[in-house]
Amino acid sequence: MPFDCGLNRAIYGTVTPMKIDVAGEFAPAWRNDTFWNGTRAPLRASTGLHPDAYTNPDFFTDEQQAVFERAWVCVGLAADAAPGRVLVRSLGRRSILITRNTDGELNGFLNTCRHRGTELYADDCEVGSTLRCPYHKWGYSLDGDLKATPLFDEVPRDEFDRADFALAPVRVATWGVLLFACLDDTTPPLLEWLGDLPKRMAGYGLDDWQPRLTQELDINANWKLISENFQEYYHLTWVHPELSKVSRVDDHYRYQGSGMYCGQTTTPVSGDERDDWLSLPPADGLDESDSVSGRFVAIFPNVLLSVLPNHVFVMQLDPVEPGLTRETCTWLLPKSGADASDEAFEPTRTFWLDVNTEDIDIVERGQRGLTRGAVPPGPLAPRFEEPLHRFQNMLADLMTRPNMGDVQIPDGDDGSDESRLGTGPNPSPATIDVVRFAHLPSSGPSGP
Ligand code: FES
Ligand SMILES: [Fe+2]
Structure with missing residues (x-):
């Protein structure tokens, strides 16, 4: 069990640390608002986070999904992304690729081939104008469009349109010199996320x-x-x-x-x-x-x-x-x-x-x-x-x-x-x- 029930009662009084949902599975305490009572209290009555937030592997896994797969996460410097180069970054459980096309536009993709799902790149490298899968050599443009499918048409399929198999897009954006990526399409745009910071620091x-x-x-x-x-x-x-x-x-x-x-x-x-x-x-x-x-x-x-x-x-x-x-x-x-x-x-x-x-x-x-x-x-x-x-x-x-x-x-x-x-x-x-x-x-x- 990832949570010490006795300790939790000592801290949060009436809070029940682990819940059993209808499927009979344990739900971690931190998914419940009451786990955060000390955080939600007004400043002068607040406490820091429960130790589990820093040490518990199950909390870490949930946090990877809830935070790093949904927030705008800094993944490097804007200058790292240059035409002809691909960046490989981790966001929570996902691996993503970031490219910059010859017009200077940034693109992000899940690091997985649209043929049979192979990881496209393991590390940052020079790719020229084509992202190439190592398995059967499908090739994608720096914008993610599927451009090459070697030998695939020797026996034609009934229906196949390359346009249906572009790389899966991931949101990427920059502020100042920083490069950000976000896996969740419902997260507000980066500039909204940053609030007044760009304006506040515009003078620099x-x-x-x-x-x-x-x-x-x-x-x-x-x-x-x-x-x-x-x-x-x-x-x-x-x-x-x-x-x-x-x-x-x-x-x-x-x-x-x-x-x-x-x-x-x-x-x-x-x-x-x-x-x-x-x-x-x-x-x-x-x-x-x-x-x-x-x-x-x-x-x-x-x-x-x-x-x-x-x-x-x-x-x-x-x-x-x-x-x-x-x-x-x-x-x-x-x-x-x-x-x-x-x-x-x-x-x-x-x-x-x-x-x-x-x-x-x-x-x-x-x-x-x-x-x-x-x-x-x-x-x-x-x-x-x-x-x-x-x-x-x-x-x-x-x-x-x-x-x-x-x-x-x-x-x-x-x-x-x-x-x-x-x-x-x-x-x-x-x-x-x-x-x-x-x-x-x-x-x-x-x-x-
Ligand atoms: S899995 Fe990528 S080309 Fe086959
Ligand atoms: Fe310090």
């Missing part, structure tokens, strides 16, 4: 930024622990004594509009004790706030952005197992920094590697504690951990709602410049409860 012109370096890491922790750790600055002083010199706790503000993301900002980035973040030239044309700030954005579910005036550090999270995540880290530089020497880039590179090493150490400890302790979840700190509350409510939505139409893209703060530029009061408890999910009672103004 992220379309033009270029990858300088990419590095992959395997982390022994659940993907959500890595994202949640990124979203809160509660741990900053103790886990990152050096980072906290350029990103002081007292310089953190909310940076949150509507959309499937959780944001915060450091305004201004401090340079008096360490100037690692200032060794590269800033992007051209940044406004007064963008030119002195760090924007830290976790796009649900799996991509984390640290956007500074002169570089972006991207972390893409690919869940492998409940306690194992592949993290792909990419440093992006604006046009103005494209020619920066290795020497000029080095402080930025090593800074993030050092910070990331500290984060990896603590999230792996978190995973070990959750796995071996499995105690009931504790309270979230309202000042620092409101983004986790928002994030965990997004997760709860996807885990409990069979129809994507019932998954609400959450509101954010008002659209004022204070909110948009992260120059509001610090901290801003009056707006912390602004996150409103339709199914929750409004908690009303909450600040002092």
Whole structure:
């Protein structure tokens, strides 16, 4: 049985952890709204997620289907998809292909031949103008149309039209330099999913930024622990004594509009004790706030952005197992920094590697504690951990709602410049409860 009934009663009181449906099968507790009571509570009464959410293989399997097969998932950089090249990516249980045709248009397909279902490609590779099945050599255009069926017509079939056997399409889209894919046709378009984020970050012109370096890491922790750790600055002083010199706790503000993301900002980035973040030239044309700030954005579910005036550090999270995540880290530089020497880039590179090493150490400890302790979840700190509350409510939505139409893209703060530029009061408890999910009672103004 995947769920500890006794523990569940201890946490959720009257909640029955496992239900037997009419077919006599066990239904996991997390498909029931009551599993999420601690998440659905208003911020000041909320708890973190149950340990099963981080450690239970059955939860992981359900999450792969409910989240990674329905959300807009970051699958790499837009620049990875080039004409003549095919990308192979995993989304939940599915394998997909991504191509770019000679007109620059992106296409996504399920990685399966329309003849007898063979996997078309195992890894990224150059394909020229044709996707070719290795089995009987059926060939498809970069748009997925079936173009070649060698020897197939030697004995004609009664009815056969190649037009009926194009590759099965998968939605793909880009924002800035990021490449996304989505397996569910009922999920809102990417721009709707991202809410006000594209507008909020338009001043950076992220379309033009270029990858300088990419590095992959395997982390022994659940993907959500890595994202949640990124979203809160509660741990900053103790886990990152050096980072906290350029990103002081007292310089953190909310940076949150509507959309499937959780944001915060450091305004201004401090340079008096360490100037690692200032060794590269800033992007051209940044406004007064963008030119002195760090924007830290976790796009649900799996991509984390640290956007500074002169570089972006991207972390893409690919869940492998409940306690194992592949993290792909990419440093992006604006046009103005494209020619920066290795020497000029080095402080930025090593800074993030050092910070990331500290984060990896603590999230792996978190995973070990959750796995071996499995105690009931504790309270979230309202000042620092409101983004986790928002994030965990997004997760709860996807885990409990069979129809994507019932998954609400959450509101954010008002659209004022204070909110948009992260120059509001610090901290801003009056707006912390602004996150409103339709199914929750409004908690009303909450600040002092
Ligand atoms: S399975 Fe692909 S060509 Fe036969
Ligand atoms: Fe951290």
